[in-house]
Amino acid sequence: MYVLQQLVNGICQGSIYALMAIGYALIFGVVGLVTFTYGEIIMLGAFSAFYYFIVFGDNLILSLLCGFVVAGLVGIVVHKVCYQRFLDAPRYISLIATIGMSMFIKNLAIIVFGSTMKGLPLFFEGQNLVIAERTIDGVRQQLSLTYLQVVVIVTVVVLSIALTLFLNKTRIGMRLRAVSQDRKAAALVGVNVKNTTLLGNCIGCGFGGIAGILLGLYYNSIIPTMGGVAGLKAFSAVVIGGLSNIAGAAIGGISIGIVENLGIAFIPNGSGYRDVYAFLFLIIALVIKPEGLFSRRTGTV
Amino acid sequence: MSIRKLPVLVMIVSLLLVSATIWAGGQNEADGAQADGSAPIKIGVAAPITGNWAEYGLGFEVATAMAAEEINAAGGINGRSVELVVMDSKGDAKEATAIARQFSDDDDILAVVGDFSSTCCMAAAPIYEEAGLVQISPTASNPNYAGLNEYMFGVMGVQSAEGPFVGEYLLGNYVGAERVAVVYLNNDWGVAAKTFLIETAKEIGIDVVAEENHVDGEKDFTALLTKIQQSNPDTICLVTFYNECAIIANQVAQMNWDVQLTALGPGASEQIIELGGANVEGFLTSTPFFATNDGVSRASAFKTDFESRAGFTLNVHSACAYDALNMVAEAMRNSDVLSRESVRDELAGMKGFEGVTGPIEFQPAGDIVRKYLIVGIEDGKWVQMTDYSYAE
Structure with missing residues (x-):
C-alpha cells in the first residue's frame, strides 16, 4: 500500500516533468538546439497565472490558457532574439544567447515580481479520492489521490494526446515534424522553415508555461528562481527519452518522478537527496543507452 | 579598420579618459576627507x-x-x-x-x-x-x-539553547507530544538544531519516530510526508524556515492528515500565514523575541x-x-x-x-544564550502562548 501510494506521488510529480519535457522536446526538435531559457519560461507561465488569479478570479482552465499564451509569446521573443539572427552562425552562439536570456529574464522577474515566495490559490483543498484504506497495528495506511493530483495528471494526459494528434493529423503538424527531421529537406519540398520553427518554439514554450502553472498549483508556491531546477529536470527527461522524441520525453519525465519518490521512500533519511536520485538515474540511463532509452535514430546532437 | 569607424573610436577613447580622470579625482577627494576624520x-x-x-x-x-x-x-x-x-x-x-x-x-x-x-x-x-x-x-x-x-x-x-527549549517546553510541556517526527533543513544550522532538539526530546521520554531531511528550496514534500506518516507521529517538528513550513502545512492539509505542526526556526514570520492561510492554524514555533503593540x-x-x-x-x-x-x-x-x-x-x-x-x-566564544518564548497562529495572527511551566 505504502509503495503504491509513493508510486502515485511519483507519477503525479513525474507527469509535470513529462509536460515540461514534451515542450522541451518539441523545441529541441524544430530548433535543433538545446535551450537554457526553458526554466524561465516555466516560471513566467506560473507568474502569469498568479496575476491572472488576482485580476480575473479563480478559473483554473482559463488560467492555464493564459499561461500557454503568455509563455508562447515569450517564446516568440526568445526565438527572435536568440535563434533567428543566428541560424547560419555557429550553433554555440544561439546556445550562449539562451543562457544570457535566461539570466536576463530571471533577474528582471526578481525586480518586477519581487524576490519573495508567493502562493497560488488552493484548489480542491483537502479533497481526496480514497482508493483503498487499511489499518495495521494502529497505523492508518491509505492509497489516495488528491483532487489536485487528478487534475494535474488529467491535464497532462489530455495535452499530450492533443499534441500527438496535432503533430500527426494536421498539415501544420506534419510540417513541424518535417522540419524536426531534416530542415534542408523540408525546405526543399516547400515548407516555410522559418515560420514553422517559430511556431514549434511557440507551442513548446506554451507547454512549458502550463507546466509552470501546474507546478505552482501543486506546491502552492512560486518564486522567480523556480525555473533553474525545473529546466534541468525537463532537459534530463528529454535526454533520457531520446531528445526530440515526444513520447520518449513523456516517459522519461514520469520515470524521473517515480525514481525520485521511490528513492525518498526507501532510503533512510534520504529525503534530501531527491536530485541525486534523478541525476543518477540520468547517468545510468545514458551509460546503458547513450542515444536515449526511446530513441529511434541517432546522431542528432 | 575603416576610416568611417575612426571618429567613434576617438569618442570612446576620450570618454574613457574623461571618466578615468573624474574617478581619480573622486578618489583623491575621498582620501582627503578620510585624513581629517569627518568622512562617514x-x-x-x-x-x-x-x-x-x-x-x-x-x-x-x-x-x-x-x-x-x-x-x-x-x-x-x-x-x-x-x-x-x-x-x-x-x-x-x-x-x-x-x-x-x-x-x-x-x-x-x-x-x-x-x-x-x-x-x-x-x-x-x-x-x-x-x-x-x-x-x-x-x-x-x-x-x-x-x-x-x-x-x-x-x-x-546558540542552538545548544533553543533546541533543548523546543524539546522540553514546546513539545513536552505545551503540546504533550508522545511520538514526534522531525523534518530538518540539511545545512549547518539545521543539523545542529535538530541534534540538540532530539537529544533533549529523548531525555524527557518523547519517542522520536522519524527523522527526515530536505535541502534548501525543496517544494515537493509529498513523498517525505507519506513516509513519515507510516511511523504514525502525533506531532511533526519542522527545523526549517518559513517557505518550507508553509508548503509542508499545505501538503499535510492536502493529504487530509490531522497532525500537530510545530517548528524551530521560522520565528513569527508573516509569510507563513500568507502562504499557508487556514492550513497553518494552530501552528506553533519558538522565538527569542515577540513584539506586541x-x-x-x-x-x-x-x-x-x-x-x-x-x-x-x-x-x-x-x-x-x-x-x-x-x-x-x-x-x-x-x-x-x-x-x-x-x-x-x-x-x-x-x-x-x-x-x-x-x-x-557575549560569552568568550562570541555568542550569547537567550531565553525563548512559544508563539502560535490563532485566527490568522501570531499570538504568544503562556500556559506552560517556563512562561513568566
Missing part, C-alpha cells in the same frame, strides 16, 4: 535580499537602515556619520565569500553585519579573520560559528516604525539585525582610535548593552 564610517551589511530567504534579508536591510538613520540623527559616532554598504548574498555561501573579499579589500569598511544563515557566515569566516574584520551575524546560531575565530559574533543565541515599550515603537517602512510584520531576525548594528556603533563610540581591531576588542568586552530583543552580552 562605512559598515558592511551582507544579507539574502533575493532568493529563498528574502523576507529575512529584506528585514535586515530595513532594520540596519533604521539603526543607521537613528545613529546619524543623534549626531553620528563621535561626530562622524554612518554609511551602510549593503550586498545581496542570495543565501548562497559562494556569494557570501565573494562579498567577504570585497568588504575585506575595502579599507573604509570597519565592521560587517551579516550574514543570515550559519552556512554563509561560516563560509565567510576565514576571509574575515584574515582581514581582521568583525562579522556580527544577527541570526547565525550554529554552536560552532562564533567560536570559529575571534572576529565572529552572533546575537541570535502595547504602545509604550521600546520594542513596540520599533515594531511600529519597522512595519511602516518594511511593509511586513517585524520578525525576530530583523530585530536582531537592528541590535547588531547598534552594538557595532556602540563599540565604535567606545574606541579610542577607531580601527577594525578596536571594534573587535570593544565588542568582545562590551557590558550591559540593552537591545530591543533584550540584554546582550
Whole structure:
C-alpha cells in the first residue's frame, strides 16, 4: 500500500516533468538546439497565472490558457532574439544567447515580481479520492489521490494526446515534424522553415508555461528562481527519452518522478537527496543507452 | 579598420579618459576627507535580499537602515556619520565569500553585519579573520560559528539553547507530544538544531519516530510526508524556515492528515500565514523575541516604525539585525582610535548593552544564550502562548 501510494506521488510529480519535457522536446526538435531559457519560461507561465488569479478570479482552465499564451509569446521573443539572427552562425552562439536570456529574464522577474515566495490559490483543498484504506497495528495506511493530483495528471494526459494528434493529423503538424527531421529537406519540398520553427518554439514554450502553472498549483508556491531546477529536470527527461522524441520525453519525465519518490521512500533519511536520485538515474540511463532509452535514430546532437 | 569607424573610436577613447580622470579625482577627494576624520564610517551589511530567504534579508536591510538613520540623527559616532554598504548574498555561501573579499579589500569598511544563515557566515569566516574584520551575524546560531575565530559574533543565541527549549517546553510541556517526527533543513544550522532538539526530546521520554531531511528550496514534500506518516507521529517538528513550513502545512492539509505542526526556526514570520492561510492554524514555533503593540515599550515603537517602512510584520531576525548594528556603533563610540581591531576588542568586552530583543552580552566564544518564548497562529495572527511551566 505504502509503495503504491509513493508510486502515485511519483507519477503525479513525474507527469509535470513529462509536460515540461514534451515542450522541451518539441523545441529541441524544430530548433535543433538545446535551450537554457526553458526554466524561465516555466516560471513566467506560473507568474502569469498568479496575476491572472488576482485580476480575473479563480478559473483554473482559463488560467492555464493564459499561461500557454503568455509563455508562447515569450517564446516568440526568445526565438527572435536568440535563434533567428543566428541560424547560419555557429550553433554555440544561439546556445550562449539562451543562457544570457535566461539570466536576463530571471533577474528582471526578481525586480518586477519581487524576490519573495508567493502562493497560488488552493484548489480542491483537502479533497481526496480514497482508493483503498487499511489499518495495521494502529497505523492508518491509505492509497489516495488528491483532487489536485487528478487534475494535474488529467491535464497532462489530455495535452499530450492533443499534441500527438496535432503533430500527426494536421498539415501544420506534419510540417513541424518535417522540419524536426531534416530542415534542408523540408525546405526543399516547400515548407516555410522559418515560420514553422517559430511556431514549434511557440507551442513548446506554451507547454512549458502550463507546466509552470501546474507546478505552482501543486506546491502552492512560486518564486522567480523556480525555473533553474525545473529546466534541468525537463532537459534530463528529454535526454533520457531520446531528445526530440515526444513520447520518449513523456516517459522519461514520469520515470524521473517515480525514481525520485521511490528513492525518498526507501532510503533512510534520504529525503534530501531527491536530485541525486534523478541525476543518477540520468547517468545510468545514458551509460546503458547513450542515444536515449526511446530513441529511434541517432546522431542528432 | 575603416576610416568611417575612426571618429567613434576617438569618442570612446576620450570618454574613457574623461571618466578615468573624474574617478581619480573622486578618489583623491575621498582620501582627503578620510585624513581629517569627518568622512562617514562605512559598515558592511551582507544579507539574502533575493532568493529563498528574502523576507529575512529584506528585514535586515530595513532594520540596519533604521539603526543607521537613528545613529546619524543623534549626531553620528563621535561626530562622524554612518554609511551602510549593503550586498545581496542570495543565501548562497559562494556569494557570501565573494562579498567577504570585497568588504575585506575595502579599507573604509570597519565592521560587517551579516550574514543570515550559519552556512554563509561560516563560509565567510576565514576571509574575515584574515582581514581582521568583525562579522556580527544577527541570526547565525550554529554552536560552532562564533567560536570559529575571534572576529565572529552572533546575537541570535546558540542552538545548544533553543533546541533543548523546543524539546522540553514546546513539545513536552505545551503540546504533550508522545511520538514526534522531525523534518530538518540539511545545512549547518539545521543539523545542529535538530541534534540538540532530539537529544533533549529523548531525555524527557518523547519517542522520536522519524527523522527526515530536505535541502534548501525543496517544494515537493509529498513523498517525505507519506513516509513519515507510516511511523504514525502525533506531532511533526519542522527545523526549517518559513517557505518550507508553509508548503509542508499545505501538503499535510492536502493529504487530509490531522497532525500537530510545530517548528524551530521560522520565528513569527508573516509569510507563513500568507502562504499557508487556514492550513497553518494552530501552528506553533519558538522565538527569542515577540513584539506586541502595547504602545509604550521600546520594542513596540520599533515594531511600529519597522512595519511602516518594511511593509511586513517585524520578525525576530530583523530585530536582531537592528541590535547588531547598534552594538557595532556602540563599540565604535567606545574606541579610542577607531580601527577594525578596536571594534573587535570593544565588542568582545562590551557590558550591559540593552537591545530591543533584550540584554546582550557575549560569552568568550562570541555568542550569547537567550531565553525563548512559544508563539502560535490563532485566527490568522501570531499570538504568544503562556500556559506552560517556563512562561513568566
